[in-house]
Amino acid sequence: MNRETMNTTQTAEPAGAQKGMSDLFEHALRDMYYAEKKIYRTLPRMIRAAGDATLKRALTDHRDETMEHVETLETIFGQIGKKPKAVKCDAIDGILEEGDGLLEDFGGTEVADAAIIFSCQAVEHYEITRYGSMRVFALALGLPEAAGLIDGVLAQEKAADDLLSQVSESQMKMAA
Numbered sequence: 001m002n003r004e005t006m007n008t009t010q011t012a013e014p015a016g017a018q019k020g021m022s023d024l025f026e027h028a029l030r031d032m033y034y035a036e037k038k039i040y041r042t043l044p045r046m047i048r049a050a051g052d053a054t055l056k057r058a059l060t061d062h063r064d065e066t067m068e069h070v071e072t073l074e075t076i077f078g079q080i081g082k083k084p085k086a087v088k089c090d091a092i093d094g095i096l097e098e099g100d101g102l103l104e105d106f107g108g109t110e111v112a113d114a115a116i117i118f119s120c121q122a123v124e125h126y127e128i129t130r131y132g133s134m135r136v137f138a139l140a141l142g143l144p145e146a147a148g149l150i151d152g153v154l155a156q157e158k159a160a161d162d163l164l165s166q167v168s169e170s171q172m173k174m175a176a
């Protein structure tokens with residue numbers, strides 16, 4: 001895809017036309033719509049398996065935020081005049097599958113919390129990369145409101161990641 005096609009897709013495109021930035025942005029929205037919903041359904045398993053009270057609380061709070069993220073994505077779909085639609089995202093499926101495997105291997109052990117943090121931080125970092133890109137795409141597409149909403153979600157993902165780092169560090173200190 002060259003620069004020219006990226007800039008001309010906003011206008012009427014013939015069937016089979018090359019896809020452009022708005023298509024990529026819509027794909028990203030659908031990806032994250034799928035991802036956030038799946039994260040929401042996966043978090044209870046992590047919360048149940050967590051031993052540390054602060055970790056349980058952090059994950060529980062972030063699950064509520066995750067529902068807000070789903071709703072924010074629905075708002076952005078509306079802003080671009082599209083119906084909310086999910087598309088299977090292999091990337092998040094892989095990360096969450098690995099997380100379930102880690103729970104099987106390490107759940108109930110003395111490193112269960114560390115294993116939960118290990119997989120949840122992978123999820124947060126995944127979300128951070130995607131929302132970081134999407135924020136820039138939204139600005140490029142002249143969608144400052146969408147960019148602002150994405151920025152808000154991004155801040156919550158970063159805060160969740162930071163909190164997991166803090167819990168991890170305090171646990172490691174206790175173990176040392």
Ligand code: FE
Nearest residue numbers: 036066069127
């Ligand atoms: Fe999220």
Ligand code: ZN
Nearest residue numbers: 031088089090
């Ligand atoms: Zn994708």
Ligand code: FE
Nearest residue numbers: 124127157160
């Ligand atoms: Fe998150």
